[in-house]
Amino acid sequence: MSRTARRRTARLHLSLTGWTLTLFALYICARTWPIQTAGIATALALGGIVTVRRSSRARRIRGRGRFPIARPARLVHRILRQRAARPTDLAAYLALDPTGFEHAIADLARRDPQVRSATPQGGSDDRGLDVLVRLRNGHRILIQCKRYGPRNRVTSEDVQKTNGTYRDIHGCDLAVIVTTSGFTRSAVQTNTMLARPLLLVDGHGLTTWTASSRPPWA
Incomplete structure (x- = not known):
């Protein structure tokens, strides 16, 4: 196995171990402090929704920034095509x-x-x-x-x-x-x-x- 492959495998194992420990800790907290755990989970969920919406809005804004460049190009092409279709001499x-x-x-x-x-x-x-x-x-x-x-x-x-x-x-x-x-x-x-x-x-x-x-x- 190459060094790069070994690094990827180690990172994957580390990530799986981290998620396993996190889920186990949440399980213990839910059994010990169910109300507090529910509140924390709700807050995390709301935070995730807000983050996703902000990211989506930022992508839309970046996308809009490209249209003012594309529209003049299409407009120029249309004008040139109309001029080509209507000779004057x-x-x-x-x-x-x-x-x-x-x-x-x-x-x-x-x-x-x-x-x-x-x-x-x-x-x-x-x-x-x-x-x-x-x-x-x-x-x-x-x-x-x-x-x-x-x-x-x-x-x-x-x-x-x-x-x-x-x-x-x-x-x-x-x-x-x-x-x-x-x-x-x-x-x-x-x-x-x-x-x-x-x-x-x-x-x-x-x-x-x-x-x-x-x-x-x-």
Whole structure:
């Protein structure tokens, strides 16, 4: 047996011996002076309760002292997240990933008082529906989001695909294509040929929408 183990064993034996002698002394006192022993036991019990309560209160006070540090951290995180969800210029939109861009457009749509809900729907099989907007009058609007760089423009094929899905597949009354870039000349020409042209929002239109909160369908 190691020296540390022997010390622990000796301390355990000493503790057991002490408790045994204490209990034996209490037994003798209770047999000899029952009233006095009961009074002493009651006082000890009350003292123990007071000590436990004070210890518990001290732990709660120490715990409260940590909250003022944690709360500002959570508040700063929430503010930064809200700022990230509400870009104010084109560079901020371009800094988002495609999913973040869809959520930012949904948030932008919700600023319109006529919008009941705007829900991001994008995915690998979204069939052209990135954000579904429901107006209070019952109309549904499909938004296709294109977070493109300045050299990558929305093409005529994109316009044709959106036009072919927003009514028959998604049951929407209107379609909007929003991009951080622009549209090719062919895309604009194709859109003018449609019986019900789509709403095309380029980077400049997006910043105007952001600044005024007036949606393109208003």
